[in-house]
Amino acid sequence: MPTSPRETSATLGRVAVFAALIIVLGTVVVPLPGGVPITAQTLGVMLAGLVLGPRVAPWAIVLVLALAALGLPVLAGGRGGLGVFVGPTAGYLLGWIAGVIVIGLVMRTGRVTWWRAAAASLVGGVLVVYAFGIPVQALVTGVPFGPTALSSLAFLPGDLIKVAVATLVVVALQRAYPRAFPARREAPVAA
Template structure:
């Protein structure tokens, strides 16, 4: 019986734990805003998880953070935790993280690794998908019309664009320094010489 499978499973569990911890630690960097949804660096951790771990493993790291929050641990921005966060104004953004990392991971696995692919994946999955889930839920919870909630969410955009740039820089540097950290990317087959 080969020991590579248990070793691989341990490595995957270790990556899930590391990225969950990273997301939690980045939650300590917060800028409070009116409306109950603070600007945090946690979405930077979510973007990095999607970029590095891929569409199958990254959601597990995010779900671990959400599970810890659900049992009451203060793992979300501002030391929040408990089931109440899943019915508050930020609930949709938290659920959007799960969809967002899947999109980021899928976009990163569709071709060769490039900085622009990392930036595009972070923008589409880490910002647009998270907003697409978060804004409607925030509007529903707060009772503010959807268009006004979307307009107020523009306050988050500059910070999120900075996080996209930071995630891109970090992942490009990591790819150069330690390419084994990334699952194999699908690349177009090389043409066969005649």
């Protein structure tokens, strides 16, 4: 965590940038039956976890969710308000917090590599988010868990593309601008 006012300011800036990125990526929406759209916001969640790590990334998610709770249209399709926390997407939103923590933890276990970034994004950004989202969606919509899980497979191809994009972006960013990874300044990039 930051120890000086300058580091605190830099950390707050990173949190704000990733919260803004997640919000902007919410403008890319493909509506689906069942109330849960395909969005690019999970790409922002993956990138936040990969770059900010397990301690700072959750704050970017909490900021987005707090803005949504205040009624600002920061979620996919311009949604906001307390209703999103009791709707079919509520579990996915909460899964973002757990997901970025898992992504950050996986990335902190060693050097930044493409396979570590891909594994972190897949486990935290897809599996963990689904683990929270699917049961809540089933509960809210009244559809049994099995059919809800099966219908969630519609998200998988897009999520795998997001994993690939997040991996490519974070590896390129690490090589081009290692200072973006404050906790990893000394860690070299391995292919």
